[in-house]
Amino acid sequence: MALSLLATQPLWLSAIVLVGLMSFLAMAGPLLVRRYVSLEQLRLNNEVAGFKFATVGVLYAVLLAFAVIIVWEKFSEAENATAQEAGAIATLYRLADGIGGNPGAALRAGVTRYVRTAVAEDWPAMERGQASPAVTQALSGAYAALMTFNPSDNRGTALFAEALNQLDRVTQARRVRLVLAPGVVPRVLWFILSGGAFLTIGFTLFFGTENLRVQAMMTGILSFLIFSGLLVITTIDHPFGGAVRVQPEALAAVLEDFAATAQP
Numbered sequence: 205m206a207l208s209l210l211a212t213q214p215l216w217l218s219a220i221v222l223v224g225l226m227s228f229l230a231m232a233g234p235l236l237v238r239r240y241v242s243l244e245q246l247r248l249n250n251e252v253a254g255f256k257f258a259t260v261g262v263l264y265a266v267l268l269a270f271a272v273i274i275v276w277e278k279f280s281e282a283e284n285a286t287a288q289e290a291g292a293i294a295t296l297y298r299l300a301d302g303i304g305g306n307p308g309a310a311l312r313a314g315v316t317r318y319v320r321t322a323v324a325e326d327w328p329a330m331e332r333g334q335a336s337p338a339v340t341q342a343l344s345g346a347y348a349a350l351m352t353f354n355p356s357d358n359r360g361t362a363l364f365a366e367a368l369n370q371l372d373r374v375t376q377a378r379r380v381r382l383v384l385a386p387g388v389v390p391r392v393l394w395f396i397l398s399g400g401a402f403l404t405i406g407f408t409l410f411f412g413t414e415n416l417r418v419q420a421m422m423t424g425i426l427s428f429l430i431f432s433g434l435l436v437i438t439t440i441d442h443p444f445g446g447a448v449r450v451q452p453e454a455l456a457a458v459l460e461d462f463a464a465t466a467q468p
Contacts, residue, residue, distance in 0.1 A: 213447065214447060215439060215447040215448065218435060218438060218439060218447055219435060222431050222434060222435050222438065223428060223431045223432055223435055226427055226431045227424045227427040227428045227431065228424075229427075230405050230423050230424055230426070230427035231420045231421070231423055231424035231427070232420075233405070233406070233408075233409050233420075233423060234408070234409060234416060234419045234420045234423055235416065235420060237409045238412075238416055241412075243412045243414070244412075245412070246410065246411060246412025247412045249410045249411065249412070250411055250412065254411070256407070257407045257408070257410075257411075260403070260404055260407055261404060261407075263400075264400045264401070264403075264404045264430075267396065267397065267400060268397065268400075268430065268433045268434075269433075271389065271393065271397060271433075271437055272433055272436055272437055274388065274389075275388060275389060275436070275437050275440055275441050276436075276440065278384055278388040278443065279440040279443045279448075279450070281380065281384065282380070282381060282384045282443035282444065282450045283443075283450050285377045285378075285380035285381050285384075286377070286381065286450055286452070286454050286455070287454050288373065288377045289373075289374055289377035289378060289381070289454070289455070290454035290455050290457065290458045292370045292371075292373040292374045292377065293315055293318070293319055293370075293374055293455070293458050294458050294461060295370045296311070296315055296346075296367055296370040296371060296374070297312055297315050297316075297458075297461075297462060299311075299363055299366060299367045299370065300312045300315070300367070302363050303353050303360070303363055303364075303367065306352070307349065307350070307352045307353035307354075308353075310349035310352055311346065311349045311350050311353070311367070312462075313349070314342070314345045314346035314348070314349035314350075315346050316459070316462055317342050317345065317346075318339065318342040318343050318345070318346050318374075319455050319458055319459050319462070320459065321336070321338050321339045321342040322336075322339050322342070322378070322452065322455055323452045323455050323456055323459070325338050325339055326339045326378075326381070326452075327444060327451075327452050330381065330382070330385035330444035330445060331385075331442075331444060331445035331449075332445070333385050333386035333387070333442070333445070334385070335382045335385075339378070343374070343375065343378070346371060346374075347371060350364075350367055350368060350371060353367075381444065384443050384444075385442065385443065385444045385445065386442070387441045387442045388441060389437060389441050397434060397437070398434070401430050401431065401434060404426075404430065405423065405426060405427050405430065408422070408423045408426060409423075
């Protein structure tokens with residue numbers, strides 16, 4: 205839950221809390237343990253703890269790397285879906301010119317309304333992991349506008365089929381956006397990732413070295429790497445609402461193209 209809350213915070217604040225603060229606390233761990241457990245007692249655990257720590261470290265590293273890769277792939281999928289949606293809309297707008305007449309004008313108006321509504325309302329709604337009903341209505345309006353076209357020849361039939369195909373691509377791309385908006389990491393995986401981080405770092409407290417300062421530094425470095433990975437997952441888990449998010453720049457650029465095309 206705490207990691208999910210950090211996802212909505214600025215990147216610098218998330219980095220300070222998740223990486224800086226946790227690394228500092230991890231470095232304080234060996235110092236605190238050494239006050240209550242002697243070096244001789246800790247040294248007795250070095251051989252056995254080293255073998256078990258290697259197993260624990262490898263298991264957690266695999267889990268963390270797997271989570272980072274999956275989240276990054278989903279973030280890239282969200283970017284691609286937005287770009288594909290913008291491309292399909294631009295194509296559909298140009299096909300409306302070929303349709304012409306009232307159906308073509310209605311289709312251009314419907315597509316323009318959809319893009320404006322998506323930028324203004326869908327993105328704020330996706331920050332909350334939801335969908336905007338107004339955007340859904342605007343998309344339905346674009347379909348209704350296209351259905352007013354009744355082709356009378358082969359050229360018109362081909363235009364209608366391609367326009368319907370591009371509109372379907374818009375629908376599919378938006379559906380991908382909405383599915384990815386709430387985040388892709390389930391709570392059970394968050395629990396395992398956060399719990400595994402504390403267990404892995406806590407395992408280093410069973411070791412004892414002559415140079416306590418070096419041991420604290422090694423623990424801090426390990427903590428920095430682990431929580432840096434968690435920071436990556438946290439910031440991009442919500443592609444449209446996290447600290448690093450997909451912006452509607454592609455759709456906004458399409459709107460600018462529409463405005464430039466409309467000018468005489």
